[in-house]
Amino acid sequence: MKEHIKIGIIGLGKRGRMLLSIIARMHDVTIAAVCDLYEDRRIEAGKEVEKIAGNIPFSTDNYKDILAMEDIDAVIITASWSSHANIAIEAMKGGKYVGSEVGGAYSVEDCWELVKTYEQTGTPCMMLENCCYGREELMVLNMVRKGVFGEVVHCQGGYRHDLRAEVAFGKENRHYRLANYQNRNCDNYPTHALGPIAKILDINRGNRMISLVSVASKAAGLNEYILNKKGPDYYLSNYKFVQGDIVTTIIKCSHGQTITITLDTTLPRAYSRDFRVHGTKAMFMEENNSLFIDDMHNEFEFKWKEQWNNVENFRKEYEHPIWQDYKPEEDASHGGMDYLVLRAFFDSVKRQVQTPIDVYDMASWMCITPLSEQSIALGGQPVPVPDFTNGKWLNREPAPGGKYCLDRVAGE
Amino acid sequence: MKEHIKIGIIGLGKRGRMLLSIIARMHDVTIAAVCDLYEDRRIEAGKEVEKIAGNIPFSTDNYKDILAMEDIDAVIITASWSSHANIAIEAMKGGKYVGSEVGGAYSVEDCWELVKTYEQTGTPCMMLENCCYGREELMVLNMVRKGVFGEVVHCQGGYRHDLRAEVAFGKENRHYRLANYQNRNCDNYPTHALGPIAKILDINRGNRMISLVSVASKAAGLNEYILNKKGPDYYLSNYKFVQGDIVTTIIKCSHGQTITITLDTTLPRAYSRDFRVHGTKAMFMEENNSLFIDDMHNEFEFKWKEQWNNVENFRKEYEHPIWQDYKPEEDASHGGMDYLVLRAFFDSVKRQVQTPIDVYDMASWMCITPLSEQSIALGGQPVPVPDFTNGKWLNREPAPGGKYCLDRVAGE
Structure with a gap:
């Protein structure tokens, strides 16, 4: 130590x-x-x-x-x-x-x-x-581990963030995103959505992603934005951006779960990670901050609006221990997730143990980008996701425990 | 007449x-x-x-x-x-x-x-x-026709309806859905989502769907439900249902728009058609009943919750004429849509003109089911969507106008 x-x-x-x-x-x-x-x-x-x-x-x-x-x-x-x-x-x-x-x-x-x-x-x-340390993501992870969702069947997430200004003025801001949008067509930023979901679905520990399909819409958002902001003579106003505005990717897992991931960064919208987890007993939906639990909420089937924001009702029972202990400052970077992920990393460095997100996680999450690029290029063809563990996912030794562990909930 | x-x-x-x-x-x-x-x-x-x-x-x-x-x-x-x-x-x-x-x-x-x-x-x-005559669907259609959304790039919809009781007790209720869930794996009910979107995207009139990919999750919801309701001895409790719980389909259109359609009928949840329309100037989202309009709502980017339910603010200006004229009874079947679609049909019969949803619409919407079945069977392979108009979509004669027309908004 x-x-x-x-x-x-x-x-x-x-x-x-x-x-x-x-x-x-x-x-x-x-x-x-x-x-x-x-x-x-x-x-x-x-x-x-x-x-x-x-x-x-x-x-x-x-x-x-x-x-x-x-x-x-x-x-x-x-x-x-x-x-x-x-x-x-x-x-x-x-x-x-x-x-x-x-x-x-x-x-x-x-x-x-x-x-x-x-x-x-x-x-x-x-x-x-x-985002693996986001408050809602961790609470849902905790609920999944406690069985509240039953068998998880489908998860959804997205990086839905209007980056038109950041991308369009990448030259002025020395930002590398611009060149990516000029030249590539893929889900270039899948991990905010995928990371928390991969932990929920035990990816690389008893489960793995086996294939994906990816389809991109046309690219229309940046051109219209740049034309409006800079007029027709700006050097990018008529540039044919390669990156589609909306990229939808469906990943299939070895145990039959599906994951839908969306990149949505060049059209007007409010920020969202569009996080959903759907099991045989419950569903979480970020878009209206709700939890539907079977045998508890069925009477609201056709008046769900009354249950929007009901996540707070479950906070006391299911808040993840990490967030029970943590009260971020009002202006904490990304609501406190940045602090937590850094503490998780430094905790491993100090203890000289494996990190809670390891190299197999990193490789399998990052590879979604080139795989989506391939699938899009092939007209939506399914492409296989490599097993970066070379079979170790079948029977991994448990991750080191500790406060920041994402595979088990500390104290259980 | x-x-x-x-x-x-x-x-x-x-x-x-x-x-x-x-x-x-x-x-x-x-x-x-x-x-x-x-x-x-x-x-x-x-x-x-x-x-x-x-x-x-x-x-x-x-x-x-x-x-x-x-x-x-x-x-x-x-x-x-x-x-x-x-x-x-x-x-x-x-x-x-x-x-x-x-x-x-x-x-x-x-x-x-x-x-x-x-x-x-x-x-x-x-x-x-x-659903083509749903109040929100028609208001969004009206806004799209008026240019509020700019160029529409992506649409989304789903049939998200917990049908576990209807399917599981299909034998008792003489309902044909059961045999479908026992034997097929596909988006068996795409048109509630797709119909309104197809009209928004001018499908079969200057645009068409060219290909799709479809991926199904495992089937877990019905078994758990039946086991809980009927115990292990019921004849379906251990039946291996073929129909996946969540089927996600991505359709690509000739003009580069993408459409995501989801079937979600055998897990606990509240009813939703999960309707979204996203263009270069605006986005509509059913899940929190909101409209994001560029240059109007950008300040709410990170506090969108404050704008949930803001659709009502646009009602006066953009309510579709059909709904301006129509005040359904409190208990109207499906909120009044059933009445409207029947009136639309009878209006055409009485006038002896073409119907506002025609045989080309019907064929191209219905074919999504067998095409999704094929794509799922092929591991998510993209499959082509036929052009049922045999080229007529390039230059159709305009649909007959009238109150119930879905291609143009009456009075304009």
Whole structure:
């Protein structure tokens, strides 16, 4: 058990800075190094660490410098999507615990490399999927583990977030999303939806995803947006974006469950993860914040509106222990999920145990992106999902327990 | 123009009786004949017509007797799903306007037969898809036609209705759904969701559905339900139902729109058609009864709950003319949609014009069932949707106008 750990942060864009400012406030973690390709970002980040934590972190434009630092226990990767796998692989080889921000892969091969590197090095690699620690997601997980849902049959989720401004002005903001939307057509961001669902369905531990189909709508949202905001002469106004506005993916699991995942980021809408879990005894629906429980709510079949927001009625009994203990600040980043996922990661680093989201989870969640790209390119053809555990999912040794465990609920 | 018409009703189960009791109250329509295989149903139906309308209808167990009656203008088909196409085909040949209840087809060939028979006989054949006349569906259609949604990119709908009791006790209730769930795996009931969406997307009139993929979850809901209700010795308690609990289908259209349709009938839940329409300027969502309009609601991006139920704010401006004129009774069948779809049908019969839902609509909506069955059987393989118009969709002559027209909004 390490009482205190030192970390490096690689990638100091908007997301990196968000996590940096949370971590800098943690008394058992020192941000000993920061890295970004842009000098202005490095300078600002260094100043912030000094202001909050008092230390001046080592600063570099080459992440390999950080991996070479002997006293660094772990790295947080908040660089662009396309660099996650490479940096994670090198960090594992360097013996640094990896906490990687979310994002889809660019090839299935990259996912295999992550797995193989972990198996060679034994260095844990965690995708920092904050939504796995969302309050509703954890409460539903807790209820599923307690049997409230009966047999879970179908889950649904989406990344439904109007990113038109972020994507359209990617050049001005130095944001890598733009190039993705210009050139690729896939569910480029599946893990916020899939992560919590994969844990509910025991993916890689007695169950696995076996195939998927993916279909994309046309791309119309960005052009209309850019034309309205910038007029016809702006360089992107008539650009033929490759990324469809709505990408719907259906995943089939070995035990017959289905998962529907949607990317919905270039049309006007309010934010939602559109989370649903449906079993033989109950259903949770984020869109109206409701729980339908068989033999309790059937009388409301045709007047469900009266039960909207009824989730609060179940809070006391089923709040996940993590959230029983945690009262986030009013302005907590993403409602507190960011803090929790970081604590989950650092908890594993300090205890020197496997992380609650491991490299097999990371590989199987990230691979949905290139697989959806393939399926879309093939006109919706089903494509197989690899078994990154090479059969270990049939009979894994249990994940280490602890407060942040997502496979079992602590204390049970 | 016929001031008064005579009709026959074929099929006197629950649905047939529901429509019968609405029609019997119409002063310009006489129920001149009724048909069912079961004598008790015929007797009860005859009594009801006599009680409400005063006349005693001709009664038979053979629908051909009704088709042979010279003074019958139209037939309403409310028999089992598997008989719709055959009876409709014979009725068209007999020169009777066909109003057929909804249901999926059993083969694509049956859909072609409907179309060919119409083209040979010229007798209109309408699927009585009541949801096309639903209040919200029509208001959204009106808004789409007025440009409020911009370019519509994606639509979603479902038949989400807990039918466990109806299916499980199908033997006791003489209901044909049971045999379907015992033996088939498909979206067996796509048209409540698809009908209104097809009209919004101009399907068969300048657009068409070109392919679909369909994936089914395991079947777990019915067994658990039956076991709980009847114990382990009931004849169906351990029956291996073929029908998956959740069937998700993604349809791609010629102009790049996608449609997601879900069948969800054997798990606990509240009723919903899960209707969504998403365009470049707006989104409608049934699940929380909301409309998100770009440049109006963006400030609510992360607090959408405050806008739940905001559809009422748009009612005055965008209520469809059909619903401006119509105030259903408190206990109106399916909220009044049943009355409206029947009036739409009878209006066409009286005017002797094409029906607002025509045989091409009927064929293309019904064929989703066997196509989803094929796609599921092939592991989610995309399957092509036939062009039942044989190219006429590229340049159809406009549908006849009138109050009940679904292609244009009357008065514009």
